[in-house]
Amino acid sequence: MAAADEDHEFDFDHHSERLPEATKFQTAILAVLAEETRYGLAIKEELEDYYGEKVNHGRLYPNLDQLVQEDLVEKTERDKRTNDYAITDDGRERLRADVQWFAEHLLAESSGGGD
Template sequence: MSTTVADTDELGIAPELSAFQQRILAILAEEARYGLAIKRELEAYYDSEINHGRLYPNLDDLVEMGLVEKSELDKRTNEYALTENGHDAIAKQLSWVFSRFVTDDSRAQEIKDLVNAVQ
């Protein structure tokens, strides 16, 4: 099934995000974190080292897009938090994926089971 212009308009900025950036938003959805904590979560997900040169430019891009807020914890450490726009981007992306994945009652139940497993 192809994506129509209307679908893309409804998704807002979500289609412009890389998978890496989407993972960062998902990590920050749980709670605000400093850069190295985000890096550790990504390394656990990808099961490989994440270079600072990859992480911080992506965080800066997300801040510039208004999806993440950056604040100073101390002179050396920044904290990153998901904004409402970041929350909306995740929700819209999930909605789009679910709308394509859920094709019958069985798949709908799979999604319900996944949600129940994390509650």
Template sequence: MHDLTGFQRDLLYVIAGLNEPHGLAIKDELEEYYETEVHHGRLYPNLDTLVEKGLVEKGKIDERTNSYALTRRGRREIEARREWETQYVEL
């Protein structure tokens, strides 16, 4: 996960937290968090990068809608990140 951007890490967290995440649902969640528009040209290439890295699986809901899910590796990466964070920040 050390080679991901902050945006890509946020994508992983959002995908992990949504039921049946698809592109527009992910976009809506990020826009709510960032309080600004997330452009398609930023969202989908970063999702594709996560797929290429083996952290996310991409499926098809219909001809226009893709679904996204964390792979086992993606979940392990989030868990490892959380463990690393708690070394420095414990709430």
């Protein structure tokens, strides 16, 4: 298996084998948490701004729970009713890999390399 080269490019083959996949919605959650630790309703509000529509609790919290189970997000209790969510190192790595993958494909298309 190839390691990252001297230019520190991301080794997708190596990392994709050990990091769980994330849906687009989960990737958006990771992006929100990359800025700072937030509680659930703050995440919901940021996602609503991004999507331009209401985000249902029944969509948000199961996705947060899955990200927690996959160790991409850490959940801590703020008080009896509120939890804080923070991106983990693996979550940041997953987000970075996804963003880099999309950027490489976008750049390839804009330089005439994509079909």
